[in-house]
Amino acid sequence: MASPWLTLVITLAIQAMISAAALAGPVLAPEVAAAAGVPATLVGIQVGLIYAAAAVASLASGGMIQRHGAVRVSQGALVLAAGGLAVSLAGAAAAIAAGALLIGLGYGVVTPASSHLLAQTTPRHRMGLVFSIKQTGVPVGGMLAGLVLPHITLAAGWRSAVALCIVLCLGIALVAQTVRRPLDADRIPGRAGGGAARMLSALRYVFAEPSMRALALTSFVFAAMQLVLSGYLVTFLTEGRGLPLATAGTILAVAQAAGVGGRLLWGWSADHLLNARHVLALLAFVSAICAAFFALQASLGTPLTLGAIAALFGAAAIGWNGVFLAEVARIAPREHVASATGASLFMTYAGVVFGPPAFAAIVSLASYGLAFAVASFVMAAMGVYLAVSGPRRPALKSGRCQS
Numbered sequence: 001m002a003s004p005w006l007t008l009v010i011t012l013a014i015q016a017m018i019s020a021a022a023l024a025g026p027v028l029a030p031e032v033a034a035a036a037g038v039p040a041t042l043v044g045i046q047v048g049l050i051y052a053a054a055a056v057a058s059l060a061s062g063g064m065i066q067r068h069g070a071v072r073v074s075q076g077a078l079v080l081a082a083g084g085l086a087v088s089l090a091g092a093a094a095a096i097a098a099g100a101l102l103i104g105l106g107y108g109v110v111t112p113a114s115s116h117l118l119a120q121t122t123p124r125h126r127m128g129l130v131f132s133i134k135q136t137g138v139p140v141g142g143m144l145a146g147l148v149l150p151h152i153t154l155a156a157g158w159r160s161a162v163a164l165c166i167v168l169c170l171g172i173a174l175v176a177q178t179v180r181r182p183l184d185a186d187r188i189p190g191r192a193g194g195g196a197a198r199m200l201s202a203l204r205y206v207f208a209e210p211s212m213r214a215l216a217l218t219s220f221v222f223a224a225m226q227l228v229l230s231g232y233l234v235t236f237l238t239e240g241r242g243l244p245l246a247t248a249g250t251i252l253a254v255a256q257a258a259g260v261g262g263r264l265l266w267g268w269s270a271d272h273l274l275n276a277r278h279v280l281a282l283l284a285f286v287s288a289i290c291a292a293f294f295a296l297q298a299s300l301g302t303p304l305t306l307g308a309i310a311a312l313f314g315a316a317a318i319g320w321n322g323v324f325l326a327e328v329a330r331i332a333p334r335e336h337v338a339s340a341t342g343a344s345l346f347m348t349y350a351g352v353v354f355g356p357p358a359f360a361a362i363v364s365l366a367s368y369g370l371a372f373a374v375a376s377f378v379m380a381a382m383g384v385y386l387a388v389s390g391p392r393r394p395a396l397k398s399g400r401c402q403s
Contacts, residue, residue: 004122057109078169219344225379234249285379
């Protein structure tokens, strides 16, 4: 078995790059939308397509990981993301939509693959922190997208920025080949892949286990909030507040950076201070407060104030994933962590599919202020549910989950 730290490093790098690829569209939305001749607010549709494809891919991931190996599946995910970005270079709305589906197919299998790898090498009492460290790859990728892509766009056009993402995806896929043999040593080449029956079996397992079901439903709400923040922050700041693209991109990077710190802090807290449910309740309340501030400051507030709120918002709304994934890995039988994670993420991605388009609809019909007010109410309700329903951390079960 490979070193736990080597496993963590390679999964972190893959997660960061796939996240940057998925966020390239939202970060570059004003420029890409102008080229395609569509409103920038329709970026919510692109995000929805990415995560709709990711939801299906995550359900199929368990069998593919057992058959081909988690590293090989991750390499394929990076190639799919690069292909999706390449298709989007055409600039037409249909091409961007097709590219989003390809990126989503890749995005959906990365987290189950990394959970499979980390569950084999991580002591149970460190799962919260280690999974959270790996999940910092999502905001790290967002930071790279927010800081680098707008500046490349201003200097050489948005297609050059997308081309850089393509090169990096393929480069990391090649680097991962150097560690594939030890990390994929547990694969079963003759095992069936992710057929429909196995996908449904994994989903049934998640909904049959009460604690797993609660986590999956909670992740639906949290994921919707996270992608509203990541997907609409730049558009909100440029269209709703009139900030320059580079400034808005920098604020997004600040929010993503805070998400990195938040994931580490919340993961450590779930291991040592609070149970996972109470940590998630705290993050729901903080997200509700920040969304309320954005609702009030849709036409007020300085860039510095908005940046500070975005940082706190990012720490909470982007910082929850590691706690959630570690708890799934604790509850699921070790040999079925990939399938259980994939099935749980089906609900996570369903939240992403629902959240950004719903937010876009409210903005189109009313305003950013009302949209953030609704988001605040939903997160506050989730916080109350998590706080009053009590901690639940069952012992490891030996139930079956077909992979």
